[in-house]
Amino acid sequence: MGVLSFDIFCRVVDNLGDIGVCWRLARQLAQPPHRHAVRLWVDDLHSFSRIAPQLRTWDVSQRIYDVDIVHWTGHSPIVQPHAVVIEAFACDPPRSFIDAMSEQGSLWINLEYLSAENWVESFHGLPSLQPNGLRKYFFFPGFTPNTGGLLREPGLLAARDQWLADPQQRVDFLKSVNVPDEQLRRIEQGARLVFLFCYPDAPAKALVDGLIREEHPTLLLIPQGVYPSLAGHQNRYVHIHQVPFVDQTNFDLLLWSSDLNFVRGEDSLVRALWAGKPFVWQIYAQEAGAHMIKLQAWLDLSGYPAGVQALMRQWNLGDELAVSTEITAALEPRSWKQWQDSCKEFTEKLAEYTDLAYCLVDFCTQKQRSG
Ligand SMILES: Cc1cn([C@H]2C[C@H](O)[C@@H](COP(=O)(O)OP(=O)(O)O[C@H]3O[C@@H](C)[C@H](O)[C@@H](O)[C@H]3O)O2)c(=O)[nH]c1=O
Known part of the structure; x- marks a missing residue:
């Protein structure tokens, strides 16, 4: 050409x-x-x-x-x-x-x-x-x-795998977005890292409630200005840390670093797909609920487990009660493994195109x- x-x-x-x-x-x-x-x-x-x-x-x-x-x-x-x-x-x-x-x-x-x-x-x-x-x-x-x-840059998935293969890169990156040493130590000891990029109407408090109920140490990273009211919602299990806005290259690193991502709109959805990690998508809302039809069309292609698909629908409908219970169920070890496997499979299939x-x-x- x-x-x-x-x-x-x-x-x-x-x-x-x-x-x-x-x-x-x-x-x-x-x-x-x-x-x-x-x-x-x-x-x-x-x-x-x-x-x-x-x-x-x-x-x-x-x-x-x-x-x-x-x-x-x-x-x-x-x-x-x-x-x-x-x-x-x-x-x-x-x-x-x-x-x-x-x-x-x-x-x-x-x-x-x-x-x-x-x-x-x-x-x-x-x-x-x-x-x-x-x-x-x-x-x-x-x-x-x-x-x-x-949109997928040449060599993106290979670059991701190389980066993930060296755990020090993740630690250095998290330091660069000001994650405190104490939280880094928790992560090194097995705390879960969750990244939250959502719209203001997302049932984010219900998500934190679900994570707290699970009693697994979790660090929740939120970009500055996104859901500021969540800051007061942490406890000894779930710690919340605001990260600065970063460029698109570093945005990928945030997604690659995290165990579970919450993304929104269009471009961050695609980046979460390429990260190959479990994620929940908040679609951009349209009039008369047209976005829920779009969401379902995408879920139909995804091959994600039924519980994960339900969680995504509830996240988009703002169903707080369902989100707080469904997230705990989705993180239970067997479901979590199925979620991880289905994400990898969907990503690999899309990367063939x-x-x-x-x-x-x-x-x-x-x-x-x-x-
Ligand atoms: C938080 C953050 C985001 N980003 C980037 C990633 C994405 O390119 C971009 C966010 O875009 P999206 O994920 O699409 O979410 P968005 O909600 O910001 O954009 C939306 O805008 C509406 C007008 C469209 O109709 C929607 O379809 C949708 O694209 O910001 C960074 O580069 N650094 C950051 O720190």
Whole structure:
């Protein structure tokens, strides 16, 4: 495949998922083995800087990890569009830019949200007719080979295994996110490490109650600003520690370090999958409970034990009573082993499929050839 050039437009609607996905994709396309020219337009550099601390929020343009980053404002510079323009999550590139794309004959891709629903396979890759003659296509990420796949950097799983094979790396990393020595000693003596990244309506207090009832020493790591009210809920079994926001590489290390992860949205779900550890997913809520249909479609593919699937539904429904009892049951040694095995299996199956960046490059190359 030859070298392509991409513009990626990202509007930060809320939270970090939009920029999380775009930044990961941009870096992957720009770096080896792909090495395409990539320009990333982002309307909110402040949110972006939470997951990319080296970003200069006051700069209109800058280059990081071989990606040209442009602050997308009403006054963004007029430039020639690249051969492929990716509009993330229907974020509406500026009219003047679309006109320039038309002159340039750019290929226009609408990168959609991730879903495991069946219809995704039939909508992936469909054209969307444009009055100005531009070629625009829907590109759907997904969990099956007939979709656009999942973002996964080359060699990610091997890097994870190498990192996990050296326990000192975990200790050093946990020190770097300020886990106190006393807690590190507890972990070395067998305390469980749980990472919690959730929305404010998650039944997190019920989770802590369940963990306390289990009477197994546990360290619960929570990113700063996520569920601050939980801090007062610890006791001698469950200790809560706030970790700073880290970049996406270190975010993986948080997931790899933990025995059990709680993740949310879109990108952290995929990272938890690649971690290969047991996790509970809180899906981004939609109107009229549409997200519960999406959650079930994904659970149907997962092959996770029935108790784990029930726990995920209860976590998403905010069913406190059920969560506090179901978590204890899921951590009971036999269930825990089944949960661990099913996670490894699902991760290995998904890792056999082509990753999103390759699927995208392949798709764009084919469309360019067919003119
Ligand atoms: C806590 C933390 C997160 N992250 C990253 C991981 C992910 O890339 C990103 C979080 O994104 P998500 O996991 O998708 O969860 P989110 O809830 O922040 O994003 C959501 O935004 C909505 C607008 C979308 O519609 C949702 O589908 C979803 O993507 O933040 C770090 O890099 N460092 C950190 O310390």
